[in-house]
Amino acid sequence: SDLAGNAMSLPVVLATQLAALCVPAYRRAQKRDPSFALPTVQAALPSVRGAGAVDVAAAPATTAAPAPTAAELQTMSDLFQALLGLCDEAFASSILCTCESSGGTTDAEVVRCRHCWVSLCRHCTKHFATASHTLETLPLSARDPTAFERRLWLLAPMAIQLDRTSAAELERTATASGMPAIGDLSHEAFHLQRVVRERGSWRLQYTTQVAQLRISIGALGDAKGVAALLHSFAPTLRGERGAVPPVARLLLPSS
Ligand SMILES: [Zn+2]
Ligand SMILES: [Zn+2]
Known part of the structure; x- marks a missing residue:
């Protein structure tokens, strides 16, 4: 790779080295006390992102296969490609x-x-009546x-832009709903707002002033994949109430 010589990549390299240094300490702590965890990581993640501390905090999760860092992901297409490989784990x-529903996982099959x-x-x-x-x-x-939530926070860039491919795909499915032309949105930065664990999937929620992009990863019906739904804030700004249907969508089944 061309990591060397690129000034932009230096923080990435340093963060990786720092993470590598922290892992043995974490392992030792776990050996002493199997219940040892980094309890502040989850709560602190959204606020410390961008401060450089986040890669250290997430070191235990990234030791197996180093995921691409947020700095390397800029467009929606890139994010989609990265997410496609995680569909099974997401599900x-x-x-x-x-x-x-209120957190945790069942210990049953x-x-x-x-x-x-x-x-x-x-x-x-x-x-439940399951006979049918x-x-x-x-x-x-x-x-x-x-x-997994930690991985998503690490993987997803804080802001993404619609690249031409994504914008064109969204445009194809767009309905008129007070939405600015999708092409105009390609100049807007969508900012990561929430990561939500849902039924069968996870949702990354990105917003601009005028629209919200909900990216789901996991189950899509009986298949798995990544889906993006674009919601316009226009109806809400006009004072309309109730759930706002998506104005455009993009679906990418995995494999
Ligand atoms: Zn149950
Ligand atoms: Zn059924």
Whole structure:
């Protein structure tokens, strides 16, 4: 790679080295006390991003395969490509049963209906009428919502712009709804506002003054992939109430 000699990449290199230095200390602490964690990481993440401290905090999550840093991701297309590789993990760490709605993961097996894709855990099947569903066990890898949320905060750039490909794709599905032309939005920076764990997927929420971009990663019906829904603030600014339907969408199934 051409990391050397590029002044912009220096903070990245330093952060990586710093992270590498911190990992052994974290491991030692965990060996002494298996319940050792970095409790402040989650709460502090949104505010410390950009301050340079975040890569250190997230070191344990990135040791296996170093994810691209936020600095390397600028456009929506790039972000989509990066997210596509995480669809399975996103789904596995999402909310898959009603008992997980307020956080955490069930310790029971997760089952899903082959026809309507509703999922729940074996514990909770007792509380629901499941006779009309064809439930199958979901093969899931390790489920760790905390670690996955941290990865998303690290991976997702603080601000993205619509590149020509994304803008064109959104434009194709756009409906007239007081929305500025999608092409005009390509000059706007969408800022990362929230990372939300949802049923079957995770949502990255980006906003500008006039619009909101909701990027979902995980289950798309019976498939997996990444979806972006563009919502206009125009109806709300006009005083209309209620949920605002998306004005444009972009879907990318994984594989
Ligand atoms: Zn459950
Ligand atoms: Zn069903």
